[in-house]
Amino acid sequence: xxxxxxxxxxxxDGFITGPGDDKGNPAGVGGMRLQExxxxxGPEVADFRPSDAQSQIVFDEMLSTGAVITGRRTGDFVxxxxxxxxxxxxxxxxxxxxxxxxxxxxxxxxxxxxxACVEQAKAAxxxxxxxxxxxxxxxxxxxxxxxxxxxIQLMPVLLxxxxxxxxxxxxxxxxxxxVRTLEAPGVLHLRYEVRRG
Amino acid sequence: MTGPxxxxxxxxxDGFITGPNDREGHxxxDNGGRLFNWLDDRMSTGPSGQVFRELMATGAxxxxxxxxxLAxxxxxxxxxxxxxxxxxxHADDGDxxxxxxxxxxDVVACATEARAAxxxxxxxxxxxxxxxxxxxxxxxxxxxxHLVPVLLGAGRRLFEATDARHIELQLVRRLxxxxxxxxxxxVLRFA
Numbered sequence: 001x002x003x004x005x006x007x008x009x010x011x012x013d014g015f016i017t018g019p020g021d022d023k024g025n026p027a028g029v030g031g032m033r034l035q036e037x038x039x040x041x042g043p044e045v046a047d048f049r050p051s052d053a054q055s056q057i058v059f060d061e062m063l064s065t066g067a068v069i070t071g072r073r074t075g076d077f078v079x080x081x082x083x084x085x086x087x088x089x090x091x092x093x094x095x096x097x098x099x100x101x102x103x104x105x106x107x108x109x110x111x112x113x114x115x116a117c118v119e120q121a122k123a124a125x126x127x128x129x130x131x132x133x134x135x136x137x138x139x140x141x142x143x144x145x146x147x148x149x150x151x152i153q154l155m156p157v158l159l160x161x162x163x164x165x166x167x168x169x170x171x172x173x174x175x176x177x178x179v180r181t182l183e184a185p186g187v188l189h190l191r192y193e194v195r196r197g
Numbered sequence: 198m199t200g201p202x203x204x205x206x207x208x209x210x211d212g213f214i215t216g217p218n219d220r221e222g223h224x225x226x227d228n229g230g231r232l233f234n235w236l237d238d239r240m241s242t243g244p245s246g247q248v249f250r251e252l253m254a255t256g257a258x259x260x261x262x263x264x265x266x267l268a269x270x271x272x273x274x275x276x277x278x279x280x281x282x283x284x285x286x287h288a289d290d291g292d293x294x295x296x297x298x299x300x301x302x303d304v305v306a307c308a309t310e311a312r313a314a315x316x317x318x319x320x321x322x323x324x325x326x327x328x329x330x331x332x333x334x335x336x337x338x339x340x341x342x343h344l345v346p347v348l349l350g351a352g353r354r355l356f357e358a359t360d361a362r363h364i365e366l367q368l369v370r371r372l373x374x375x376x377x378x379x380x381x382x383x384v385l386r387f388a
Binding site: 012013014030033142150152156157158159160161164165166169170171172173174175176177178181183188190192 | 210211212216217227228231332340342346347348349350351352354355356358359362363364365366367368371373378380382
């Protein structure tokens with residue numbers, strides 16, 4: 001059974017970017033600090049594999065997902081990773097209006113709402129999980145009760161400013177269960193399951 | 198050897214330390230009590246009991262004025278009669294706080310006095326305002342965050358947007374118990 005899993009690196013003060021994030025600087029000012037749990041990077045996604053064994057567990061799980069959902073904003077900023085986040089799995093983007101020219105065969109813009117988007121991604125993923133990336137889309141999924149798991153890379157830093165991961169949620173509590181903690185140098189991996197009902 | 202100045206705060210994963218509508222007589226806000234379920238285990242021999250005993254062994258308290266007033270001034274005694282240092286923008290001459298309590302308008306003076314009063318014990322900080330002021334002044338040494346597995350959705354945040362200076366932390370201890378993860382961070386430096 002496919003689950004929808006949010007993967008986000010967050011500072012202790014709740015930010016996922018520095019201030020002033022835009023197309024030229026998707027991470028915002030100083031926001032790359034949050035990506036330091038990853039490897040140094042390179043042309044291939046595998047070049048970002050962390051050196052720490054605990055972090056590798058999370059990274060490998062992330063790259064074994066069978067589909068990706070990302071927000072329009074995040075996706076546009078990074079040009080949908082050139083149309084391939086990892087292994088050529090399909091990328092689904094909830095949006096109000098699909099762009100006139102979609103240059104990426106594996107990127108699907110879904111205009112029928114967040115529920116339809118998740119449904120299509122899960123169907124494409126088969127028995128694998130779906131990776132979700134992006135704050136606004138995460139909030140929409142939380143509000144719609146569609147998110148199953150949050151995998152947070154909690155970074156030991158206070159950024160002070162930027163884009164918050166959790167914003168605009170209703171005041172009804174969403175209860176979580178902490179199901180796994182992996183501690184690596186410079187990052188704490190917290191895996192929460194969203195409690196239903 | 199003086200002890201550290203250490204913040205103690207319960208926080209939801211989405212960063213809130215109270216529910217919405219916190220006010221006098223309603224200090225935790227709507228349903229903010231959710232963040233303190235872990236205190237049910239405060240007398241236990243487990244991690245939450247340990248953290249609570251450490252908190253109660255601190256040798257002085259620093260609080261912001263808002264927290265102090267919402268807590269009804271702790272009737273002059275937070276625990277064991279240790280001195281309470283209250284940060285405020287303004288103290289009226291005629292307003293003498295109860296017990297072993299003093300108002301401070303200067304953050305560094307407040308921290309210095311609290312360290313001296315605590316001796317080799319830690320100083321406990323409580324409240325978002327005091328934490329922010331001490332952080333900005335470079336006077337906060339550690340953060341003990343009781344991270345609660347819930348998204349409150351609304352309320353008062355521990356960390357409000359401030360200036361863009363990064364503050365690097367180091368996770369020095371992690372204790373897990375029922376309904377809470379106690380994370381102790383050391384403040385390293387301004388990046």
